[in-house]
Amino acid sequence: MPTAPVTDPQGNVLPPGREGNTVVQWIKENLFSSLFDSLLTVISLLFMFFVLRLALDWVFNLAQWDVIAANINILMKGSYPGEQVWRIWIGLYLLGGIAGINLRAWNRELNRSTVTIAAIPLILALLPFASERARVNLIIIQGTIVAAYLLTSVAKEKRRRQIAAITSIFYIPALIFLLEGFTDENGIMPLVKSDLWGGLLLSVLLAAVGIIFSLPIGIILALGRRSRQPAISALCITYIEVVRGVPLISILFMGNIMLQLFMPQSLPPIDRVIRVMVAITFFTAAYMAEIVRGGLQAIPKGQYDAAYALGFSSLKSMRIIILPQALRIVIPVIVSQFIGLLLDTTLVALVGLYDLLGIGQAILSNPNWLGRSQEVYVFIGLIYWILATSMAFASQRLEKTLGVGRNYDGL
Amino acid sequence: MDCNSASPLSEEPVIICRDVQKWFGNFHALKGISMEVMPQEVIVIFGPSGSGKSTFIRTINRLEEHQSGQIIVDGIELTHDVRNIERVRMETGMVFQQFNLFPHLTVMQNITYAPIYNRKWRRTEAEKVAMELLERVGIPEQAEKYPGQLSGGQQQRVAIARALAMQPKIMLFDEPTSALDPEMIKEVLDVMIELAESGMTMIVITHEMGFARAVADRLFFFDEGLVVESGTPEEIFNYPKEERTKRFLAQILSH
Numbered sequence: 231m232p233t234a235p236v237t238d239p240q241g242n243v244l245p246p247g248r249e250g251n252t253v254v255q256w257i258k259e260n261l262f263s264s265l266f267d268s269l270l271t272v273i274s275l276l277f278m279f280f281v282l283r284l285a286l287d288w289v290f291n292l293a294q295w296d297v298i299a300a301n302i303n304i305l306m307k308g309s310y311p312g313e314q315v316w317r318i319w320i321g322l323y324l325l326g327g328i329a330g331i332n333l334r335a336w337n338r339e340l341n342r343s344t345v346t347i348a349a350i351p352l353i354l355a356l357l358p359f360a361s362e363r364a365r366v367n368l369i370i371i372q373g374t375i376v377a378a379y380l381l382t383s384v385a386k387e388k389r390r391r392q393i394a395a396i397t398s399i400f401y402i403p404a405l406i407f408l409l410e411g412f413t414d415e416n417g418i419m420p421l422v423k424s425d426l427w428g429g430l431l432l433s434v435l436l437a438a439v440g441i442i443f444s445l446p447i448g449i450i451l452a453l454g455r456r457s458r459q460p461a462i463s464a465l466c467i468t469y470i471e472v473v474r475g476v477p478l479i480s481i482l483f484m485g486n487i488m489l490q491l492f493m494p495q496s497l498p499p500i501d502r503v504i505r506v507m508v509a510i511t512f513f514t515a516a517y518m519a520e521i522v523r524g525g526l527q528a529i530p531k532g533q534y535d536a537a538y539a540l541g542f543s544s545l546k547s548m549r550i551i552i553l554p555q556a557l558r559i560v561i562p563v564i565v566s567q568f569i570g571l572l573l574d575t576t577l578v579a580l581v582g583l584y585d586l587l588g589i590g591q592a593i594l595s596n597p598n599w600l601g602r603s604q605e606v607y608v609f610i611g612l613i614y615w616i617l618a619t620s621m622a623f624a625s626q627r628l629e630k631t632l633g634v635g636r637n638y639d640g641l
Numbered sequence: 642m643d644c645n646s647a648s649p650l651s652e653e654p655v656i657i658c659r660d661v662q663k664w665f666g667n668f669h670a671l672k673g674i675s676m677e678v679m680p681q682e683v684i685v686i687f688g689p690s691g692s693g694k695s696t697f698i699r700t701i702n703r704l705e706e707h708q709s710g711q712i713i714v715d716g717i718e719l720t721h722d723v724r725n726i727e728r729v730r731m732e733t734g735m736v737f738q739q740f741n742l743f744p745h746l747t748v749m750q751n752i753t754y755a756p757i758y759n760r761k762w763r764r765t766e767a768e769k770v771a772m773e774l775l776e777r778v779g780i781p782e783q784a785e786k787y788p789g790q791l792s793g794g795q796q797q798r799v800a801i802a803r804a805l806a807m808q809p810k811i812m813l814f815d816e817p818t819s820a821l822d823p824e825m826i827k828e829v830l831d832v833m834i835e836l837a838e839s840g841m842t843m844i845v846i847t848h849e850m851g852f853a854r855a856v857a858d859r860l861f862f863f864d865e866g867l868v869v870e871s872g873t874p875e876e877i878f879n880y881p882k883e884e885r886t887k888r889f890l891a892q893i894l895s896h
Contacts, residue, residue: 530739530741532737532739532741533741533743535699535704535735535737535741536735536737536741536742536743536800537743538702538703538704538730539702539704539730539733539734539735539804540730540734540754540755540759540803540804540807541727541730541731541755541759541760541807542755542758542759543723543727546758546759550754550758551743554745555743555744555745558745632745
């Protein structure tokens with residue numbers, strides 16, 4: 231509704247909507263501006279009230295959460311032996327370090343959301359049901375985050391992202407080595423066969439490996455597909471289209487059985503978890519390749535012209551000029567692919583691994599916990615939701631960090 | 642023209658084009674262009690759209706491949722040899738109609754990346770040169786901004802500075818002012834005039850005839866993939882020989 235412009239004492243016209251910005255006014259304007267709006271507001275409020283009341287009633291009165299409390303260890307780490315859990319904690323200390331480096335590298339300065347992300351271990355440690363041991367460990371993790379953040383600040387700004395990328399890539403093999411162990415039973419790090427890994431540990435590990443390794447492989451495939459060498463592009467197209475034409479579950483089965491057949495007999499058999507990791511990574515890489523190709527196509531030809539005219543070789547123009555822009559455009563798509571990957575890891579239960587969902591089902595098949603499926607599934611769903619949402623949130627942060635000046639004037 | 646520059650007695654042409662031909666599929670875009678450009682010369686190319694002037698200028702740094710004829714830039718013949726192409730591209734700067742700045746890099750990075758990565762300069766050195774160039778084109782205060790934050794005229798001046806940072810022997814301009822608002826054309830032309838007066842060898846595609854009159858040594862009129870007529874500004878503007886040239890000049894000078 232048009233109103234007369236508001237002016238300040240000097241007679242300058244003020245921008246609209248600056249006067250009387252109170253809560254009451256907001257409610258009146260947005261919720262009760264007409265009879266129909268008011269009706270809708272009332273109905274929605276009633277509906278929300280009933281749903282919320284039912285949900286809260288279930289959470290606090292009906293649900294029997296003892297099933298989660300009793301099985302929390304197995305939900306978190308599967309059958310990983312209890313006396314070796316310190317290795318998982320060390321892995322998490324290192325993860326804290328990686329997180330600290332990345333937080334420093336990808337944020338220009340400290341802001342509220344960075345601090346919130348960085349303080350997650352501390353928040354967890356303050357939760358009432360955390361055990362004494364978990365509390366100590368979480369505080370150590372908090373320490374490694376802060377220490378890594380401060381140490382990275384010493385490095386030159388240009389180097390920080392390189393450090394972050396390199397440490398992140400080396401972290402995964404190091405973690406697998408740490409969890410797997412290498413000595414016999416009496417040594418300091420006895421072998422823990424990966425069949426025993428499970429629960430949240432396994433789910434996150436599978437997703438992390440897929441996320442970190444599928445993107446570089448996908449970039450190589452996308453560039454290969456656009457290559458002027460017919461042999462290379464044909465190879466990449468075939469790979470991408472074959473993998474995309476097949477459901478993940480069949481690739482998991484194939485990875486589980488066939489990878490073994492391709493390896494020389496003399497080598498020891500590859501671990502099942504590793505096989506599944508390879509399958510997931512190469513499956514996701516095919517989708518990544520198409521996402522990256524989409525980004526590459528969005529870059530105007532003038533960018534190539536300008537790069538070539540300045541004497542950049544085709545490899546350098548791709549690395550320095552084209553790819554950074556193309557990847558930035560497709561961050562939202564890449565992240566939704568990553569979220570899909572995280573949720574798809576639940577399929578590994580079908581090849582005999584016990585991921586978070588698999589453990590949940592195993593618990594439910596125990597007669598002691600008969601009829602607790604709602605509690606278990608709600609808990610598992612909540613964990614997945616938290617993980618997926620934090621990824622989405624992190625991607626928004628990343629877009630903001632990288633998004634400065636990305637638009638042409640008037641384009 | 643170059644009375645204040647010490648020119649050697651036996652000057653070699655810095656660009657030699659002999660019977661350059663180019664097809665796009667069945668379309669014969671360049672039907673045999675020959676041109677020799679001496680050091681410090683300023684050449685202006687004009688002509689109707691689709692006449693091949695843009696294609697021609699892009700063959701000089703191999704953004705387009707020519708299919709027959711010969712192009713020799715600074716003594717290097719353009720063939721399929723990638724090393725030769727990159728050497729020629731480092732000797733020739735290019736400025737585009739649509740600026741083509743890298744939107745993800747700051748103005749400073751836009752200017753310094755090519756010398757750092759392709760000429761292996763140190764960063765501090767490249768940044769010093771970049772600041773000098775930004776002062777030369779009149780926008781030193783914009784160094785840390787992104788291209789999207791600048792006006793069209795400022796972007797084009799950054800693009801000129803970016804090309805100059807590679808210290809090229811030749812500058813190619815492909816309709817540098819055609820995408821600009823009338824008010825911004827002058828600020829870009831001023832930079833180009835200053836550059837021409839400093840003795841840079843330039844090939845400029847433009848319809849800014851005031852610019853051509855002021856600094857061009859020779860003008861080339863292109864139509865349908867051929868050079869219809871060439872000569873000094875005096876000859877072209879006052880005594881055009883060809884009917885086609887007269888008609889085209891009448892069109893663009895009438896308003």
